[in-house]
Amino acid sequence: MPIDPNSPIEVTAFDWVPPFARGQVRDLRVRWALEEAGLSYRTRLISARERPDWYFKEQPFGQVPYYRDGAVEMFECAAIALHIAEKSEVLLPRTEPDRSRALTWLLAAMNSIDPYVMNQITCDVFAQGQEWATLRKPSQTEMLERRLGQLADALGDRDWFAGVFSVADILMVCTLRTLRNTSADIPQTLLDYVARGEARPAFKAALAAQFADFLPDPEGVPA
Amino acid sequence: MPIDPNSPIEVTAFDWVPPFARGQVRDLRVRWALEEAGLSYRTRLISARERPDWYFKEQPFGQVPYYRDGAVEMFECAAIALHIAEKSEVLLPRTEPDRSRALTWLLAAMNSIDPYVMNQITCDVFAQGQEWATLRKPSQTEMLERRLGQLADALGDRDWFAGVFSVADILMVCTLRTLRNTSADIPQTLLDYVARGEARPAFKAALAAQFADFLPDPEGVPA
Numbered sequence A, B: 001m002p003i004d005p006n007s008p009i010e011v012t013a014f015d016w017v018p019p020f021a022r023g024q025v026r027d028l029r030v031r032w033a034l035e036e037a038g039l040s041y042r043t044r045l046i047s048a049r050e051r052p053d054w055y056f057k058e059q060p061f062g063q064v065p066y067y068r069d070g071a072v073e074m075f076e077c078a079a080i081a082l083h084i085a086e087k088s089e090v091l092l093p094r095t096e097p098d099r100s101r102a103l104t105w106l107l108a109a110m111n112s113i114d115p116y117v118m119n120q121i122t123c124d125v126f127a128q129g130q131e132w133a134t135l136r137k138p139s140q141t142e143m144l145e146r147r148l149g150q151l152a153d154a155l156g157d158r159d160w161f162a163g164v165f166s167v168a169d170i171l172m173v174c175t176l177r178t179l180r181n182t183s184a185d186i187p188q189t190l191l192d193y194v195a196r197g198e199a200r201p202a203f204k205a206a207l208a209a210q211f212a213d214f215l216p217d218p219e220g221v222p223a
Helices: A027-037 A077-085 A098-126 A131-155 A167-181 A188-198 A201-212 B027-037 B077-085 B098-126 B131-155 B167-181 B188-198 B201-212
Strands: A009-014 A042-046 A066-069 A072-075 B009-014 B042-046 B066-069 B072-075
Touching: A009 A027, A027 A077, A027 A167, A027 A201, A072 A077, A072 B098, A077 A098, A077 A167, A077 B098, A098 A131, A098 A167, A098 B072, A098 B077, A098 B098, A131 A188, A131 B131, A167 A188, A188 A201, B009 B027, B027 B077, B027 B167, B027 B201, B072 B077, B077 B098, B077 B167, B098 B131, B098 B167, B131 B188, B167 B188, B188 B201
Parallel strands: A009 A042, B009 B042
Antiparallel strands: A009 A066, A066 A072, B009 B066, B066 B072
16 A cells, blocks of 8 residues: 555665565665555665665665655665654654653664674674684673663563654564574563564555565576 | 753763773763753763662663653663754754754764774774684774775765754764774764864863763772
């Protein structure tokens, strides 16, 4: 439904990634926010294997998503999600202290949790077998698991980090679910939290839309 | 001037850190935002060496800054800075596309630059001498320096990332200036940019206020 070739909102995504990365690329977060807000969008697909030179003029690091809506052009999934959230009370409470709580947890996802998650994925997946990664992994895993324990304590028995569901949960759920590709031990509180996020119809629609945009795997494999 | 014991805004900071970390602790970013916005604040100081148990109820990871203003209680320096920015046009443009550009670069500082910077500091300072850090350092430094080159290209000949000075620059300048403690090669474009940030009166006032809150070093050294 929110996919509409005539929508003024354009999201740039990859046309192919390896199977293990499908459902993890960060345009998912923006698609999810748009689905929650009921805003339609079209996609523009680029190659992840041969990122076109012109794309670095738009996104300096060559990453996705890139977002365009008239004169508004953005990157950084959390910035885009926050921009979308400002259009929809579903994603960002309008009153304090709920609004500032959502901002806190959005940034916590991106700066206090995601860097630990990415370092874990580096040790477990991208740098697997490299000597430094093997040596580093025990202390890295210990740091991550300590932080996940603190995060679980902070969530407690609430369903969502800002009390009500908000844009912060889109970023936090998507960050935590990438840990499935790692050896980290995830507290049950956080597994249940991720499952709550993944059960939302908007999440499911966003995930299906990301998968639908990928070329079939054999065709997408580099020659 | 913005320090005022009767201010409704309270910023929690550390009462002592080692000399190399002075001027780098993240409450600096919030102090700077408050100085730019002309908002007074008071400080509450806690020990970095023996973080009180009760503090983890407020800040789940035991870090500073923590921010309180009536019913609003926040952590994550970038979230607090953004919250302050919403009170002041000096820090966040009110119109598009400037506003979304500031959001983009704020998140770029915290999620696309800071994690690379922190990994560099880990290799160069915190884990210095550990075998994994020695093995990792060349590829880590190469990744960081490639990203800094892309960042310098993105800034080009502008003074500030969103065109006008904004909250994004507070986060980006503070992230980049921590690289002074590392061996990374920083493009001249970014060195000039950091110098522009550090030349702002509000930055200087914030830095002086952070230093003024530390116990003298000998008294602060753990027994």
